[in-house]
Amino acid sequence: MGYTAEENRKRTGDELAEFLGRVNQRLYKAVRNLGRERGSLQEIRLRAERPVSLYLGNRELYVTEDGGLTEQYREGRIYEKKELEAIFSAISENSLYAYQDEIKNGYITIKGGHRVGIAGKVVLENGNEIRHIKDISALNIRVAGQVKNCGYKVLPYIIKNDRDIYNTLIVSPPGCGKTTLLRDLTRLLSDGVEKLFRGVNVGLVDERSEIAACYKGIPQNDVGRRTDVLDGCPKARGMLMLLRAMSPQIIVTDEIGGSGDGEAVKNVANAGVRLLTTAHGYCDEGWTDLRREARELIEEGIFQKIVVLDNSRGPGTVKDIMDLTRQGKTNRTSAISAIKAQGARPWNPE
Amino acid sequence: MEPRIMVKIIGGALIIGSCTLSGMTAAASYRDRVAAIRDFRRRLKIMADEIRFRKGILADALKKAGEGDGPAGSFFREAAVYVETMDAPSAWDLACDGEEASTAMKEEEIQAIRWLGKQLGMSDVEGQLEDIERVDSRLAMIEEKAEELRAKNEPLFKRIGLLAGAAIVILLI
Numbered sequence: 051m052g053y054t055a056e057e058n059r060k061r062t063g064d065e066l067a068e069f070l071g072r073v074n075q076r077l078y079k080a081v082r083n084l085g086r087e088r089g090s091l092q093e094i095r096l097r098a099e100r101p102v103s104l105y106l107g108n109r110e111l112y113v114t115e116d117g118g119l120t121e122q123y124r125e126g127r128i129y130e131k132k133e134l135e136a137i138f139s140a141i142s143e144n145s146l147y148a149y150q151d152e153i154k155n156g157y158i159t160i161k162g163g164h165r166v167g168i169a170g171k172v173v174l175e176n177g178n179e180i181r182h183i184k185d186i187s188a189l190n191i192r193v194a195g196q197v198k199n200c201g202y203k204v205l206p207y208i209i210k211n212d213r214d215i216y217n218t219l220i221v222s223p224p225g226c227g228k229t230t231l232l233r234d235l236t237r238l239l240s241d242g243v244e245k246l247f248r249g250v251n252v253g254l255v256d257e258r259s260e261i262a263a264c265y266k267g268i269p270q271n272d273v274g275r276r277t278d279v280l281d282g283c284p285k286a287r288g289m290l291m292l293l294r295a296m297s298p299q300i301i302v303t304d305e306i307g308g309s310g311d312g313e314a315v316k317n318v319a320n321a322g323v324r325l326l327t328t329a330h331g332y333c334d335e336g337w338t339d340l341r342r343e344a345r346e347l348i349e350e351g352i353f354q355k356i357v358v359l360d361n362s363r364g365p366g367t368v369k370d371i372m373d374l375t376r377q378g379k380t381n382r383t384s385a386i387s388a389i390k391a392q393g394a395r396p397w398n399p400e
Numbered sequence: 401m402e403p404r405i406m407v408k409i410i411g412g413a414l415i416i417g418s419c420t421l422s423g424m425t426a427a428a429s430y431r432d433r434v435a436a437i438r439d440f441r442r443r444l445k446i447m448a449d450e451i452r453f454r455k456g457i458l459a460d461a462l463k464k465a466g467e468g469d470g471p472a473g474s475f476f477r478e479a480a481v482y483v484e485t486m487d488a489p490s491a492w493d494l495a496c497d498g499e500e501a502s503t504a505m506k507e508e509e510i511q512a513i514r515w516l517g518k519q520l521g522m523s524d525v526e527g528q529l530e531d532i533e534r535v536d537s538r539l540a541m542i543e544e545k546a547e548e549l550r551a552k553n554e555p556l557f558k559r560i561g562l563l564a565g566a567a568i569v570i571l572l573i
Contacts (some may be wrong), residue, residue, distance in 0.1 A: 143457040147523065150455070150525055179421035
């Protein structure tokens with residue numbers, strides 16, 4: 051049944067420590083010094099002329115001169131801008147140019163699927179197009195956190211039969227676990243679940259490299275054995291490319307709502323390919339908080355199931371599952387009460 | 401034949417042979433220098449193409465540039481190994497030190513190559529290509545001068561070796 055959330059975090063913490071060993075010995079020591087707490091490591095924040103902070107849930111620790119850890123800001127070892135640049139250079143394998151497109155987006159994905167956010171001086175060209183980020187002043191290494199099996203409880207409500215699913219939209223405000231759920235559902239639909247669903251070919255458009263977290267083309271997260279990933283590709287174009295080239299049974303993508311997404315989604319639906327995607331929003335009766343494109347798609351009847359998440363019991367709380375296969379756009383069936391009856395819990399109750 | 405004459409002939413032949421060899425070696429250094437610069441520029445172009453089209457990491461670009469036989473191949477292969485464990489400028493510098501010690505390249509071209517190390521991997525694709533282009537232009541000028549020297553000196557040293565050997569033998573006789 052895979053790893054628990056805690057086991058998963060411990061494993062990724064170990065992998066990150068190994069990676070840091072090649073980047074900066076002091077940071078490596080600091081992460082090793084976390085011991086069993088490595089599993090709770092969420093972020094490493096490096097800022098020029100300030101100490102490095104390690105975030106573990108609600109705790110913030112600072113790295114000392116010898117790689118130790120302290121809660122006292124003043125005992126933290128100050129990192130110079132040069133050191134920060136050297137660390138960033140090592141993170142990008144001495145090849146900033148190779149990560150140029152990712153740097154333009156403000157982050158790079160490293161081995162293990164961890165993401166390094168970048169802040170510094172943005173260099174523009176042609177008026178407002180980002181060319182590069184120079185004078186790096188802050189880095190945020192965000193530890194990857196794949197939560198396997200968090201989609202099990204939702205899966206039965208989005209499958210039509212053992213080979214087909216309903217077009218499904220996952221809706222929630224930011225930070226409620228949309229992408230985490232999407233990633234796990236992708237894996238389950240691709241691998242299949244015994245007695246429930248046979249695995250099918252899944253096409254994944256991972257525009258921001260968040261779902262599969264590809265590193266040199268290889269998904270660092272488990273997105274299933276039958277999943278083809280189009281990494282870093284704009285959603286609308288990617289969906290059509292997959293449709294034409296890879297003949298998937300399901301297309302998965304994150305955060306629809308941009309210009310052109312609606313047309314691409316309709317093309318996918320018209321081609322008989324199922325769609326599993328997410329949208330930012332607070333779900334009310336009139337869908338007023340959803341982006342226009344996503345709202346129009348719901349109103350046009352493209353989606354048959356809508357999974358609503360919130361943060362009420364921690365990220366990943368399933369608030370509602372709406373069934374739009376019948377008349378009425380917000381005909382909430384007994385699905386959610388069935389889930390509640392099973393004692394559905396958020397997968398990350400922290 | 402008398403042993404004395406025999407010794408003189410053998411001695412004379414040895415002197416002429418060794419002087420010719422010295423001349424050939426001196427001539428070869430001019431030829432090898434041109435060949436090394438030319439090979440280095442060819443490999444630099446491979447590296448630039450790797451950066452331009454594949455946008456692969458520097459270690460892979462260096463490995464690709466180091467493939468196949470040629471006088472400058474070892475430079476790129478060594479740099480590819482070094483860059484796995486240290487920053488790009490240090491790796492490039494170390495490879496330059498090795499090149500200085502082991503090949504036909506002279507200080508002038510080594511300095512031009514060494515300059516590239518300071519910029520390597522530190523900018524976007526356009527920046528990297530500009531830097532490589534700059535070094536390549538500098539190397540092209542050095543190659544042109546080295547070729548002129550080779551055209552002038554290579555046949556000269558070959559002949560000087562032989563003639564010097566013959567002159568020494570005549571003087572000794």
